[in-house]
Amino acid sequence: MANPPISALPSSVEITTACAPIATAIAAQLKAAGVSAQTVSSPTGEADCTILTDGFAAASTTARHWNALAAARQAKGTRTLLLQSAASADTSQTSGMAGLSRTLNAEWPGTSVQSLTLHTSAPNSVASIIQRALTLADVGHLISTPESFATTTLGPALSPPLQQQLQSANTWLVTGGGRGVTAACTIALAQRAGGTFLLAGRSPLIDWPNDIPRTHSQSELIGLIARHRPGNSPAQLRHIARTLLTSQEVNQTLDTIQAAGARAQYIALDVADGAAVATALQTLQSAHGPITGIIHGAGVLSDRRADDKTAIDFKTVFAPKVDGLLALLANLDLAVLSHIGVFSSASAIFGNPGQADYAAANDILGQIAIRLANDHPHLHARSFAWGPWEGGMVDAGLAAQFEDRGISLIPMQEGARIFTDQMLSRDPHPVQLCIGDDWTH
Secondary structure: OOOOOOOOOOEEEEEEHHHHHHHHHHHHHHHOOOOOOEEEOOOOOOOOEEEEEEEEEOOOHHHHHHHHHHHHHHHHOOEEEEEEEOOOOOHHHOOOHHHHHHHHHHHHHOEEEEEEEEOOOOOOHHHHHHHOOOOOOOOOEEEEOOOOOOEEEOOOOOOOOEEEOOOOOEEEEEEEEOOHHHHHHHHHHHHHHOOOHHHHOOOOOOOOOOOOOOOOOOOHHHHHHHHHHHOOOOHHHHHHHHHHHHHHHHHHHHHHHHOOOOOOEEEOOOOOOOOOOHHHHHHHHHHHHOOEEEEEEEOOOOOOOOOOHHHOOOOOHHHHHHHHHHHHHOOOOOOOOOEEEEEEEOHHHHHOOOOHHHHHHHHHHHHHHHHHHHHOOOOOOEEEEEEEOOOOOOOOOHHHHHOOOOOOEEOOHHHHHHHHHHHHHHHOOOOOOEOOOOOOO
């Protein structure tokens, strides 16, 4: 970490009233220092600086971050400071404002969006910290300590761990593990550690029809279904084909895990549905015993510039990542949980145009992993901030964009090896890992 340079107080500031007590305290503190400060329900974009208090608001995790994005759009063109708290003991209050701010900076050249993590939520203490923070040059993400500020930086590159555990979690719950990147990592872990793997995904499993030849090509399958199942609309044909291909891939994952000598079962589950998660976990643990490991790989992309995102877009991306993990943690016994690996993204570390929601959600996953490691020393926690993979959610268009930026793709086999090495490592640190190229170059 490094200390940021000194700047000057802005002459005019607007503070949003998402958290009214903190907004009022900040305004009073700045007025006493000679700043023209006022509280507003929504930014006008006319002040030199805008301070968003949504990170302290009494709202759901998704709502807090969506509201912060909406307010930041109103403040666009000003120096904008997004506040977030690290003081709450409630995991659901974990914030991803840093990931959000990094993406907004990437999308809005010439606009300064900064985040500040505060280790207090007392209004007067927050106000004093803000007054000092506003005298610091804009350096992206700031962290307040009792006596100073610091910025976050990447640590050194790591070599593969030398020691690995022979014993691992006995029963793993894997979200999004039926296909793609998470499936590759789960298979690699099963091959080296054994155990039981309960794969949860939103797609139902259906049997391949006996009268339709197997194929991996969606276009070919649509033609086959049209010939064998006349009367379906083009949209229906595409849906049937996608469902069949998804089921085929999930079944291949289950077969490969079992061929490695491990046990595997698939359950159709939307992890963002808290009630469904509670019911499913009760059923699964009655059948298999306590779940002792989590691999949280569920995720959805809905890339769109921040100016164009809707609340539905935001929730679509945010819910599987954040609400899903919170639902799992709320319904498992953390005292018996020995391993947790969450699939974050390098977009949370560097920001990525079109992925304000994805970056914020993945930033939260990293923060939760750190908190779990600190609060539960027996729990081996890892947050994998993955760069782009060869395959997974990276299609040809995205791959070309990364290539243009000089960012290489992670080979599937290599990424799975890194994941397994880290999950079986005896070293409890570091909790957060960034895998792939540095996007700042």
